[in-house]
Amino acid sequence: MVNKMSVEVGDKSLTFARVFQAPKELVFSAYTDAEAIKQWFGPETYPVTFCEIDLRPGGQWHYCMTGPNGEEAWGIATYTEIEPSTRLAYRDAFSDADRTVIPPEGNVTVTFEDREPGQTLLTAHTVYPSNDERDQVVAMGVEEGIGQSFANLDRWLEARR
Amino acid sequence: MPDDELSSLFGALADPTRRAILARLAEGEASVNELAEPFAISLPAISRHLKVLERAGLIERGRNAQYRPCRIRPEGLRVASDWLEDYRQLWDERFGRLDEYLKTLQQQQEAKEQNDG
Numbered sequence: 617m618v619n620k621m622s623v624e625v626g627d628k629s630l631t632f633a634r635v636f637q638a639p640k641e642l643v644f645s646a647y648t649d650a651e652a653i654k655q656w657f658g659p660e661t662y663p664v665t666f667c668e669i670d671l672r673p674g675g676q677w678h679y680c681m682t683g684p685n686g687e688e689a690w691g692i693a694t695y696t697e698i699e700p701s702t703r704l705a706y707r708d709a710f711s712d713a714d715r716t717v718i719p720p721e722g723n724v725t726v727t728f729e730d731r732e733p734g735q736t737l738l739t740a741h742t743v744y745p746s747n748d749e750r751d752q753v754v755a756m757g758v759e760e761g762i763g764q765s766f767a768n769l770d771r772w773l774e775a776r777r
Numbered sequence: 778m779p780d781d782e783l784s785s786l787f788g789a790l791a792d793p794t795r796r797a798i799l800a801r802l803a804e805g806e807a808s809v810n811e812l813a814e815p816f817a818i819s820l821p822a823i824s825r826h827l828k829v830l831e832r833a834g835l836i837e838r839g840r841n842a843q844y845r846p847c848r849i850r851p852e853g854l855r856v857a858s859d860w861l862e863d864y865r866q867l868w869d870e871r872f873g874r875l876d877e878y879l880k881t882l883q884q885q886q887e888a889k890e891q892n893d894g
Binding site: 619621623625630632634636637638642643646652655656657659660738740748751754755 | 790793861864865867868869870871872874875876877878879880882883
């Protein structure tokens, strides 16, 4: 069976969910361990090159993704709730190297639920201050270097010249 | 990648007034005066919004000097409608990598258990 990600666009919110073939303790640790984050969080063209995690309420997850020409995209999350292997909540935003938050900030809740034995449903639900701010984050996320969208945009810009 | 052009497209769409203008133009071409009507802002302000939209390739203006109707450029909007698609793909690929990583971890764990046993 192929596990597919589901997407839900709500008022001021976006939700991504997917089932993983691993126990929830392992999925949770992959989501909260700095070395693990480096393995999967950043796009291939923009891998996570720096990651520090202080996993406690009020603690921060500070990371940097680096692009092919050395472009840096920093992000910061401040944990508000931690229930080991079950639930994480944090305020999430772009930032700089000095941990200065660049608005808008989204309130993210990630839940880890048992499915079949050894399966976990991961749901990442983000609520933004407004629909405009949600759309802005979507646009900024696209700028972070997904080859596909850049290729599309390049073609489109080429056609305009 | 021309970052300035990318930013101009995203910047153009990030503004609610400009999105309302685009929504109006989706119904058909309109003059600057017609576009200004529903908004409590000045004609020069509307003109500035139109310039931003034009630079971003989202609209085009007629050549007639007196009456330069604004029209939507469907190609520009298509890129815009791909927005969530691209962000969705970012998360889909991210979860795909997490899946691979979890598989690798579990294989390593199994191999270790076999060696220990």
